[in-house]
Amino acid sequence: xxxxxxxxxxxxxxxxxxxxxxxxxxxxxxxxxxxxxxxxxxxxxxxxxxxxxxxxxxxxxxxxxxxxxxxxxxxxxxxxxxxxxxxxxxxxxxxxxxxxxxxxxxxxxxxxxxxxxxxxxxxxxxxxxxxxxxxxxxxxxxxxxxxxxxxxxxxxxxxxxxxxxxxxxxxxxxxxxxxxxxxxxxxxxxxxxxxxxxxxxxxxxxxxxxxxxxxxxxxxxxxxxxxxxxxxxxxxxxxxxxxxxxxxxxxxxxxxxxxxxxxxxxxxxxxxxxxxxxxxxxxxxxxxxxxxxxxxxxxxxxxxxxxxxxxxxxxxxxxxxxxxxxxxxxxxx
Ligand code: FAD
Numbered sequence: 448x449x450x451x452x453x454x455x456x457x458x459x460x461x462x463x464x465x466x467x468x469x470x471x472x473x474x475x476x477x478x479x480x481x482x483x484x485x486x487x488x489x490x491x492x493x494x495x496x497x498x499x500x501x502x503x504x505x506x507x508x509x510x511x512x513x514x515x516x517x518x519x520x521x522x523x524x525x526x527x528x529x530x531x532x533x534x535x536x537x538x539x540x541x542x543x544x545x546x547x548x549x550x551x552x553x554x555x556x557x558x559x560x561x562x563x564x565x566x567x568x569x570x571x572x573x574x575x576x577x578x579x580x581x582x583x584x585x586x587x588x589x590x591x592x593x594x595x596x597x598x599x600x601x602x603x604x605x606x607x608x609x610x611x612x613x614x615x616x617x618x619x620x621x622x623x624x625x626x627x628x629x630x631x632x633x634x635x636x637x638x639x640x641x642x643x644x645x646x647x648x649x650x651x652x653x654x655x656x657x658x659x660x661x662x663x664x665x666x667x668x669x670x671x672x673x674x675x676x677x678x679x680x681x682x683x684x685x686x687x688x689x690x691x692x693x694x695x696x697x698x699x700x701x702x703x704x705x706x707x708x709x710x711x712x713x714x715x716x717x718x719x720x721x722x723x724x725x726x727x728x729x730x731x732x733x734x735x736x737x738x739x740x741x742x743x744x745x746x747x748x749x750x751x752x753x754x755x756x757x758x759x760x761x762x763x764x765x766x767x768x769x770x771x772x773x774x775x776x777x778x779x780x
Contacts, residue, residue: 458493495517495533508626515631517632526644536636547576547612550716571610572612586600664688669698712736713732746764
């Protein structure tokens with residue numbers, strides 16, 4: 448097994464938003480536990496926050512051996528530079544074998560910068576992780592070529608091996624409440640907290656309050672919706688199902704709905720239990736953002752629409768006829 452002079456630990460970068468732990472932290476910690484057991488190594492989960500509404504030691508229940516806490520005012524708002532500095536400093540000092548971070552908006556922002564700082568590579572947006580039984584190296588699977596193939600990537604010449612992983616890729620196992628972790632507060636030099644970015648505050652933008660990546664049901668609309676007001680139909684359906692509204696790039700480009708709702712290659716990647724594609728043709732770029740959904744319902748008037756190839760339920764017809772009927776049926780129940 449290739450281990451070099453590294454500690455061999457798996458370092459998971461956790462995410463806390465306004466005091467609340469992002470579920471991806473638990474998913475990644477549990478996956479890291481599974482990988483670490485095969486490598487015979489430990490799992491360290493790093494948390495950076497100004498406040499937190501949980502007992503951080505509880506991450507042991509999902510497999511953390513060490514919970515590394517860096518606490519302070521600089522984490523009140525997300526600051527890419529501070530995240531990058533802290534994570535890079537800790538990687539250089541701890542020499543982990545593997546570093547995993549969630550492919551959330553912030554994870555996608557700081558991890559490339561961390562990779563550059565610690566002179567290693569990064570496999571972004573993974574949907575599968577495994578260990579090569581011969582080399583002990585991480586096998587990182589992700590969609591490639593616009594989502595047309597799944598590529599499994601090994602980076603034997605670049606350590607630590609680093610990957611970002613799409614939220615909701617891995618199931619969360621039942622917590623083992625008897626498990627304990629050591630909580631550590633590492634000493635860090637003051638300069639890691641210095642930044643050329645000063646965050647003055649946060650402004651609300653339509654669509655930012657709900658992150659469609661975290662939802663079980665996403666109802667997405669495309670160019671077939673024809674105008675902004677027609678998205679109200681999808682909002683009604685989504686709200687009845689306890690979900691949120693997504694969109695194709697064509698709908699976003701037409702300014703019918705804001706960018707945080709865009710699903711696809713240049714938007715968000717979602718993995719809900721149910722994904723509705725309404726008036727969306729199913730371009731490879733759109734599929735790249737939703738094809739890991741458990742169940743796809745497609746509504747399109749074109750029987751040849753490519754979206755039907757990935758649909759579990761294909762409803763061929765006019766969306767302005769079909770969607771109100773679905774809403775009506777749900778309301779009857
Ligand atoms: P269209 O392809 O125009 O499809 C509209 C569909 O609506 C048609 O299938 C039509 O049959 C159906 N329809 C029309 N009226 C009705 C009706 N009354 N009832 C039922 N069905 C109806 N796209 C994304 O979505 N996300 C991305 O992140 C993304 N990133 C991209 C990145 C790059 C680099 C590039 C080059 C492109 C990207 N695209 C992305 C754009 C992508 O190629 C498509 O142009 C886009 O997905 C098309 O959106 P659409 O399906 O809504 O529109």
